[in-house]
Amino acid sequence: MPGLEDLYREIILDHYRSPRNRGELPVPPAHKVEGFNPLCGDEVVLYLDVDAGNGQVRDVRVSGQGCSISQASTSMMSAAVKGKPLSEVRKLIRAFKALMSIHESKLEGDGGGLDEDGLAPDGADGNAALDDVRLGDLEALQGVVKFPVRIKCATLAWNTLQQGLDEVATPSPAG
Amino acid sequence: MLDVTRIKADFPILGREVHGKRLVYLDSASSSQKPSAVLDAMDRVYRNSYANVHRGVYTIAEEATSAFEAARARVARFIGATAPEEIVFVRNATEAINLVAYSWARKNLSEGDAIVLTEMEHHANIVPWHILAAERGVELRWVRLTPDYRLDVAELERLVDGARLLAVSAMSNVLGTINDVRPLADAAHAAGAHVLVDACQSVPHLPTDVRAWDADFVAMSSHKMLGPTGIGALWARRELLEAMPPFLGGGEMIRDVRLDGFTPNEVPWKFEAGTPAIAEAVGWHAAIDYLDGLGMDAVREHEKTVTAYALRALEERFEGRLHLYGPLDPEVRGGAVSFLFDGIHAHDISQVLDEDAVCVRAGHHCAKPLMRTLGVPATTRASFYVYNDESDADALVDSLVRAEKFFAL
Structure with a gap:
């Protein structure tokens, strides 16, 4: 049986207690995007300052509320993508979601639907492309996959980030 | 007093x-x-008397039908209904409310009509009315909460004025608050609204008496x-x-079907299309027998005692660090x-509790409007019953205590 220490690694609790990049950015020029976990009411609000010219996430701020896993994951995500080229950030999103879903597919009795966000099937090519991605501290979150109902908590920030970057890349007609 | 040790032994799980x-x-x-008793009753149906109901003329079909209809009569008696025909079997309370929303309300309500709900309702008693409101232009009005987690009945008279329906929970699934239905029903009826x-x-x-409530519709789940x-x-x-x-x-819900139309069956079968939950009805019957065997007054007294004990223990152990949501x-x-x-x-709390095999619910409890009123994203909820x-x-x-220590800042 997986223990609490598998889920709540020290680095996760540290991010939960001292979240990085908390706050807001003026909108515009920053882009604001919100994500919700309808199951538990977790809420992630991201302010993304994307430099389209240089293809870089110049700055990111986060607000919202939720459990330790969702808030720590959000904090760690913000630290990992701040100042990074967009291409690298996109790769990181895929790598993190793969970390969550590779294990997920191994779970017995997986009713599907735990991750319906359109992640490409993890073919050999997909994995190879992600091999050079360094997850660093984020790997501490892999214990979450042993607690299937908490996976959504960990992926919330990343799905929200992906949504935000997509919106920046393709602004909606409403602006 | 309930003999909880004996009761616990009745529940295999x-x-x-x-x-x-x-x-x-x-x-x-x-x-x-x-x-x-419930598991055995359902098992007996499938092993001895299972057939579809209201159809066959053979012996086991008659046995199944009579067991199914006996369950209806049992439910009726348990809640003080006048006759078994007043009980429509549905899947659950959610479906019961939807039945009223789709059948009664769509026939009787139109644009400009109002429905009064309360802030402490479960989504099951909110969303069907939101759907109706969006479809028909019906107005939804809300009874607010008082600071001590009761319904603010001072507002009621104004809210029900001109309304067609008051839809209210008899007991909040989050706060535990028991709403005194009769005065609410009286106020609604005085204004010409159904309840x-x-x-x-x-x-x-x-103990439940739908006639003493003077309600018009009552929804419940087995x-x-x-x-x-x-x-x-x-x-x-x-x-x-x-x-x-x-x-x-x-x-099942018809008396006659022709190429040019149909004639509906009598109540309650008019509302029971398709093969119903036969063994489940018999299981529900057994559950009611079990509860009546304990006595609903004794059940209520027992839960009062255990709940009071739990509230006191939580307050004493955690003092101001733990906030209780609900009347004390x-x-x-x-x-x-x-x-x-x-x-x-709340989720982190329940994760730690799971390690100790303590099952509680964490989340918004399908009452997001109430969560917003309380100003919290989620709560942890422990709920007590006859076997606790x-x-x-x-x-x-x-x-x-362990959870608090684990997450101590």
Whole structure:
């Protein structure tokens, strides 16, 4: 049986207690995007300052509320993508979601639907492309996959980030 | 007084261990566990008397039909209905409310009409009305909460004025608050409105008399009262059922079908299209027998005692660090105890509790408007029933001590 220490690694609790990049950015020029976990009411609000010219996430701020896993994951995500080229950030999103879903597919009795966000099937090519991605501290979150109902908590920030970057890349007609 | 040691022994699942520890089940407000009497009754149907109901003329079909209809009569008697025909079997309380929304309300309500709801309703008693409101331009009005988690009835008269329906929970699944239905119904009726009571939380825990409530519609579920999932009931006054158009169409709900139309069956079968939950009805019957065997007055007294004990233990152990959401007076509340620790999310709490085999619910409890009113994203909820005693409350508190330590800043 997986223990609490598998889920709540020290680095996760540290991010939960001292979240990085908390706050807001003026909108515009920053882009604001919100994500919700309808199951538990977790809420992630991201302010993304994307430099389209240089293809870089110049700055990111986060607000919202939720459990330790969702808030720590959000904090760690913000630290990992701040100042990074967009291409690298996109790769990181895929790598993190793969970390969550590779294990997920191994779970017995997986009713599907735990991750319906359109992640490409993890073919050999997909994995190879992600091999050079360094997850660093984020790997501490892999214990979450042993607690299937908490996976959504960990992926919330990343799905929200992906949504935000997509919106920046393709602004909606409403602006 | 209930003999909880004996009661626990009636529930096979309570004998198992989780993570090497005694199962402490404190989530009955979500769904209750089932005694052997219920499991055996359902098993007997399938082994001895199973056939479709209201169809065959052979012996076992007649046995199944008579067991199914006996369950209807049993439910009727349990809640003080005048006749079994006032009980429509549905899947659950949610479906019962939807039946009223789709059949009665769509026939009787139109643009400009108003429905009065309360801030403490479960989504099941909100969303069907939102759907109706969006479709028909019906106005939704809301009874607010007082600071001590009761309904602000001072507003009621103004709110029901000109309204067509008051839809209210008899007991909050989050706060535990028991709403005194009769005065609410009186106020609604005085204004010419009908009254729907979501009794899903109250019927399992309190003696129920729908006539004393003077309600028009009452919704309930079997699975929260020791019975199986998949069956519940809508009680309604017979003349209302008679006047309501059918909800779902199909077999059983008709008297005649022709190429140019159909004639609906009599109530309540008019609302029971398709093969119903037969074994589940029999299981529900057994659950009601079990509860009546304990005595609903004794059930209520027992839950008051255990809830009061738990509230006191939580307050004493955690003082100001734990916030309770709901009335503190056991006289006006049921056994659903919602709480939150400063700085620790409800899900993290319940994760630690799971390691101690303590089952509680964490989240918004399908009451997001109420969560917004309370100003919290989620709460942890422990709920007590006939098979819980002080030892379960102690297990909860001990595990919470561990959780608080684990997440200490």
